[in-house]
Amino acid sequence: MLEQAQRILKDVFGYDAFRGNQAAIIERVAGGGDALVLMPTGGGKSLCYQVPALLREGLAVVVSPLIALMEDQVATLDELGVAAVALNSTLSPDEQREIAERIRQGRIKLLYLAPERLVQPRMLAFLQHLDIALFAIDEAHCVSQWGHDFRPEYLQLGQLAELFPKVPRIALTATADKRTREEIVQRLHLENAERFLSSFDRPNIFYRIVAKDQPRKQLLGFLAERRGDAGIVYCMSRKKVEELAAFLSEQGFPALPYHAGLSNELRAYHQKRFLNEEGLIMVATIAFGMGIDKPNVRFVAHLDLPKSLEAYYQETGRAGRDGLPADAWMAYGLQDVIFLKQMLSNSEGDERHKRVEQHKLDAMLALCEETRCRRQALLAYFDEEMAQPCGHCDNCVDGVQTWDATEPARQALSTIYRSGQRYGVGHLVDILLGRDNDKVRGLGHQHLSVFGVGKAHSEGEWRTLFRQLVARGLADVDLDGFGGLRLNPGCRPLLRGEVSLELRRDLKPQVPKPTASAA
Numbered sequence: 001m002l003e004q005a006q007r008i009l010k011d012v013f014g015y016d017a018f019r020g021n022q023a024a025i026i027e028r029v030a031g032g033g034d035a036l037v038l039m040p041t042g043g044g045k046s047l048c049y050q051v052p053a054l055l056r057e058g059l060a061v062v063v064s065p066l067i068a069l070m071e072d073q074v075a076t077l078d079e080l081g082v083a084a085v086a087l088n089s090t091l092s093p094d095e096q097r098e099i100a101e102r103i104r105q106g107r108i109k110l111l112y113l114a115p116e117r118l119v120q121p122r123m124l125a126f127l128q129h130l131d132i133a134l135f136a137i138d139e140a141h142c143v144s145q146w147g148h149d150f151r152p153e154y155l156q157l158g159q160l161a162e163l164f165p166k167v168p169r170i171a172l173t174a175t176a177d178k179r180t181r182e183e184i185v186q187r188l189h190l191e192n193a194e195r196f197l198s199s200f201d202r203p204n205i206f207y208r209i210v211a212k213d214q215p216r217k218q219l220l221g222f223l224a225e226r227r228g229d230a231g232i233v234y235c236m237s238r239k240k241v242e243e244l245a246a247f248l249s250e251q252g253f254p255a256l257p258y259h260a261g262l263s264n265e266l267r268a269y270h271q272k273r274f275l276n277e278e279g280l281i282m283v284a285t286i287a288f289g290m291g292i293d294k295p296n297v298r299f300v301a302h303l304d305l306p307k308s309l310e311a312y313y314q315e316t317g318r319a320g321r322d323g324l325p326a327d328a329w330m331a332y333g334l335q336d337v338i339f340l341k342q343m344l345s346n347s348e349g350d351e352r353h354k355r356v357e358q359h360k361l362d363a364m365l366a367l368c369e370e371t372r373c374r375r376q377a378l379l380a381y382f383d384e385e386m387a388q389p390c391g392h393c394d395n396c397v398d399g400v401q402t403w404d405a406t407e408p409a410r411q412a413l414s415t416i417y418r419s420g421q422r423y424g425v426g427h428l429v430d431i432l433l434g435r436d437n438d439k440v441r442g443l444g445h446q447h448l449s450v451f452g453v454g455k456a457h458s459e460g461e462w463r464t465l466f467r468q469l470v471a472r473g474l475a476d477v478d479l480d481g482f483g484g485l486r487l488n489p490g491c492r493p494l495l496r497g498e499v500s501l502e503l504r505r506d507l508k509p510q511v512p513k514p515t516a517s518a519a
């Protein structure tokens with residue numbers, strides 16, 4: 001069978017060899033067994049069901065939540081001469097009937113469907129009268145409520161096990177920690193699935209996270225050594241995307257904006273240019289990236305913090321798919337933390353959902369303040385252990401300076417408390433540094449016992465410290481929009497002197513080193 005699979009790989013897809021677990025997965029599924037595939041984005045998941053689809057008799061049904069992705073795949077398969085169709089709501093009833101007819105005649109090998117479509121009783125009945133080669137469930141983590149893109153329709157896919165007991169099922173995902181993995185198995189009834197876990201390590205990516213200070217300037221510093229390289233710069237808001245794209249272009253870095261507020265035509269046009277031209281920078285919101293397959297993206301820069309490590313991993317993972325050295329660079333500051341916490345608190349979700357999101361944000365913040373190897377920390381989050389520090393991230397290369405921040409942290413917390421738990425970092429720092437300005441005077445804060453006790457440290461150091469207190473959950477940000485700080489009950493042991501606090505120092509100067517050549 002493997003020989004046949006090899007031939008299909010070569011003749012249909014034009015590739016010479018399988019990658020990683022592909023061959024083993026294909027053998028398993030083509031042989032009629034179930035499989036759970038955990039493979040990073042760009043790892044080559046599609047072939048894991050496309051090849052078995054061609055090896056087996058009957059129709060392969062592929063479930064995917066993203067219409068755009070389905071259409072991409074169908075178009076690609078079309079070009080390769082494989083009969084594939086996507087059934088979606090944009091088709092007219094006539095077109096749908098025509099497709100159903102072709103399926104009945106056995107002229108289609110792969111059928112792509114959204115989950116809600118597949119589980120319609122009519123569709124299930126239709127499929128039960130056919131010879132089904134396999135079910136592929138893409139983005140299987142959508143079945144997990146713990147996951148960040150839970151889709152209720154996915155829960156109903158569990159019934160496939162019962163309705164089609166003889167048909168092999170393969171579930172695939174690029175994001176699944178242990179907990180999500182177990183949820184996939186349980187909810188999709190994949191108890192008998194063989195598990196294929198690939199490493200999530202992207203050894204050619206150099207990770208760097210810097211403290212945000214003057215983001216544009218810092219970004220230019222980073223880009224200066226990467227002139228002519230294609231890359232993606234992620235920002236949170238549409239406005240920022242527009243402004244930054246214009247700014248970069250002015251600075252001689254050809255850049256295009258991409259966000260959901262642009263017309264479909266313009267987005268498609270910018271995407272096409274990014275894919276086809278050399279050395280363009282895409283400045284984008286997270287709307288950009290799903291299904292983008294450009295191998296030579298040399299860097300992914302974040303000017304705003306993603307809301308989870310899953311998102312960070314996915315987004316940075318778009319760099320260096322060709323295996324050549326690439327950079328993941330991020331500038332992060334207190335405003336990011338405030339912003340994301342505000343978003344979270346204003347979000348619609350129920351309490352459980354918010355707790356999950358909060359936990360995910362905390363993990364993201366922990367990576368930013370990480371004092372050990374970034375890659376080890378990142379992989380550990382995905383339940384993958386890496387024995388040694390990687391030697392290929394900022395922390396490994398530059399080393400991390402830590403300092404005993406116990407006393408200053410107590411002073412900072414005390415300043416929050418004594419000034420009434422409602423002021424933002426700027427004012428708190430003024431108090432600590434003993435700045436006798438109008439606001440301080442107006443509030444009588446020059447009389448506080450903490451006034452001027454912090455002169456041993458610079459403004460920048462205090463700002464870093466406040467950021468770290470928030471990132472570690474020792475202080476909370478008021479979520480009414482003014483960014484005032486409050487104590488979190490978690491700070492009590494520190495205030496009582498029961499624990500000490502070791503924090504990383506922000507590196508000054510923040511001029512990034514050339515890294516792409518260091519690999």
Ligand code: ADP
Pocket residue numbers: 015016017018019022039040041042043044045046047293
């Ligand atoms: P995923 O779905 O895991 O993100 P894809 O299936 O889209 O990844 O594959 C990513 C890219 O790698 C595609 O361009 C695909 O054609 C290519 N690819 C996959 N497997 C192989 C292989 N064995 N040899 C060469 N290229 C491959």
Ligand code: ZN
Pocket residue numbers: 372373374375376389390391392393394395396
């Ligand atoms: Zn490292």
